[in-house]
Amino acid sequence: MIVAVLLGIVTGYGVGQSMASDVARGRALTMKEYVANFDEYRNKLMGNGSPLWAAVVAGVFMVLAAVAVYELLVWVVDKVLAALDRRRVRTDQPGTPPPW
Incomplete structure (x- = not known):
């Protein structure tokens, strides 16, 4: 039980930090930057070989x-x-x- 709680705390903290980082990157991203790199994003998503x-x-x-x-x-x-x-x-x- 103790280990499960500790693992939950560590995992929750890591996920929270990752989400905060994604939000910060999303706020900094402009439409012009997104559209300019659209092909790169698309190829990255489709390129799973x-x-x-x-x-x-x-x-x-x-x-x-x-x-x-x-x-x-x-x-x-x-x-x-x-x-x-x-x-x-x-x-x-x-x-x-x-x-x-």
């Missing part, structure tokens, strides 16, 4: 990498929380010890 199978393979690797990073972060958070818990338990407790 990668086949479908390559996109599928890339997608599979991206999902595997995302799951691996998530599992690594969960493992690290688990170790940190376990270390914090051990430190708390090892301290001397006030009062008399239990009879057993």
